[in-house]
Amino acid sequence: MNTTVTKFILLGFSQNPKVQTTLFLIFLTIYITTWLGNMTIILVVILMPHFHTPMYFLLANLAVIDISDSTVTAIKMLRDFITHRNTISYNWCIAQVFFFHFTGGAVVFFLIVMAVDRYIAIYKPLQYLLIMHPRVCVGLVAGAWLGGFAHSIVQVALILQLPFCGPNILDNFYCDVPQLIKLACTDTYITELLMVSNSGFLLTLIFCVLLVSYSIILVKIRRHVTEGKHKALSTCAAQIIVMSLNFVPGMFIYDRPFRVFPGDKIASVCYTLITPMLNPMIFTLRNREMKDTVRKVIRKMMTFTIKESK
Secondary structure, three states, X not given: OOOOOOEEEEOOOOOOHHHHHHHHHHHXXXXXXXXXXXXXXXHHHHHOHHHOOHHHHHHHHHHHHHHHHHXXXXXXXXXXXXXXXXXXXXXXXXXXXXHHXXXXXXXXXXXHHHHHHHHHHHHOOOOHHHHOOHHHHHHHHHHHHHHHHHHHHHHHHHHHOOOOOOOOEEOOXXXXXXXXXXXXXXXXXXXXXXXXXXXXXXXXHHHHHHHXXXXXXXXXXXXXXOOOHHHHHHHHHHHHHHHHHHHHHHHHXXXXXXXXXXXXXXXXXXXXXXXXXXXXXXXXXXXXHHHHHHHHHHHHHHHHHHHHHO
């Protein structure tokens, strides 16, 4: 398709310099917190031998995806707040769409993997370590990334076949499919239906299946599990909360073709920035073992820093 548009203008949140400065500080704090929280989980899982289990291996990999997911949108947004140049080239816009859906899709498939892990742990506890062999875990992680890649390729393909020859203003702080489709100078009815089926419908279907799966797991825990019951319930509760934080904003955005609402921007902030920050907090606060270990690591680091300063 012929495209004459070479760049897009991102409206962001506000054109007021003072508001932009305030938002820069807020979102920079969120981004730094995202890095600190997720890196803490990654380092704890790597350095502490008793965390070398399938569940924590998957948790550490989810932390990697959360950092990646947040970085795709945060770096460009923070840069725009400083430079006040809210533009992005056509090629970079397509690249951002690719990486945004690559990491976002990987998160969705990864949450499926984590649900499968809990199902096996509860229903086949004696065979758990045999089934969730390290090579199996690596394969599942690779499969999640490949699933995200396949999903992303479809999204980019939807955009590349559209011509852009008129307006180039995106009412968002990053490039994404719903806003870009609105700027195409052609009939986008079929494209929007494909977008909904590939993103919105799949998100809703997977969310419902996961809710049913976790409900079955929780019933099993309450009725049959005696040893480690509280830990199992806390772990599942944390995963359900994280799953909801990831799926609900995404369904709000991608389940509605043909119309863009102001609330989409708030949902996008939750999906791209708030959720990656909250995920490590939720898993840490709901897991006593992880929480106690993080406290010990922080104490050791503070003690070491104080000794070095003397």
